[in-house]
Amino acid sequence: MRDLAFLGFLGAILLLGFKRPFLFVLAYVYIDIVAPQRLTYWLLNSIPISQIAVGLAVLGWAVADNHKNSRFTFRQGVMLLFLIYCGVTTTMADFPIPASEKWSWVWKSLIFAIFLPVTLTTRLRMEALALFMTLSASAIIIVGGIKTLASGGGYGILNLMVSNNVGLYESSSISMAAICLIPVIIFLRRYSTVFPKDWRTETFWWALIFACLLIPIGTQARTGLLCIGVLAVLSLRSTRRRFLYIFLAGAIGTAAIPFLPDSFQARMGTIQGYKSDQSAATRIAVWQWTWDYVQDHPMGGGFDAYLGNKLRFETVTTEETAGQTNVESSVVVDQARAYHSAYFEVLGEQGFPGLILWLTIHVVGLFRMEMLRRKYRKRDEQNGQWIGRLAEALQHAHLIFLVGCTFVGVAYQPFIYLLVGLQIGLDSYAKRTEAEAAEDAKDNPTAEPMRPKGWGSEPYRV
16 A cells, blocks of 8 residues: 555656646655655566656756746856766776765766756745655654654664665764754745645644654754754844743753653763764774875775775773772774765765865855845845745755764765755846846836746745
């Protein structure tokens, strides 16, 4: 029955896509995030549904879309350069077979991110993309939230519908993604024109935010706790009563501690000292190895170059027995340990040129979203206020990712590139509509300024 449900849902979206081709784009987003082919026992896991969806998306855009409003931007150009550079390093990789396996999905992630912004030509399309990303991820988040409430979860034991750690089903990745989505959820709750604003949607959005906050508890991923802290700080920017916000946040956090599982509190306690936790000590050792490696290989070693590392580091454990403190140190020898950091992942695999390109993609995005936020934040709802609020939500989500990925190797994770694509689409849309409004004002200086279509809350077509 589950297989038939997935097949029916995807079939319905693809059939509707022949009438509204942008739905092919949304179908690919759903497949990319949820990966229904991993959740089924037959049929879908034997059909290349991802390739079919992206092929239909590109064909639908090429045949039926209005290309006049499509733009190729600077960041898309940087992503294209990064894609080409990754392809070159793959041909010279230290470990060709693992590198080619990783390249087989990385290039698809980057290509789609480059293509996505040219389809985002209306407000409705951008809202629909944000909505599909949120609801697709919520399929995983809600399951994790329910299981956390029922059992308390646990590190490595919270089953998120599948038993593997691929994509957003990996504990640290879903913890980070769940917190990244909270600013987007808040935007959708306030400004989305897709669903009516009533008690049903209001209840769902707040329940989903609660489920997002439960994911770091259920997975016991320390990255999730760090992301919650970043979210709390960023939320101060849009809060008028900041002292009240700080007081309530502190009170709620303190009141929640007794209800947290003991295993969660014990694991979060290991953040204080990396030498007492082998996992954290391994990360530091890998990062040091990576830095030393790129001194001799400044162009990087290609995908999965970490397979060549050999580590030797010391861990220190402290125990108190009968009022005495016993300190015990031990030497750990390990090899072929993953980077556990997106920054070191790119540095080790693509070297300094690749890291510069990768950072440019993200830093320029933060800068452009800040420009949009400042430009539109004081406007009313009928004159583009939503643009500033969406820019702020995407910037906050991006910042949370950039902090969280310091400790997770998700440099090529498709989820963040969907956010990047949405940022580029929003930026292009704002530039285009402002230019159109300025042109109209120039042609008709005595007429009332025209408000670009889609700036208000009236319904409009995909």
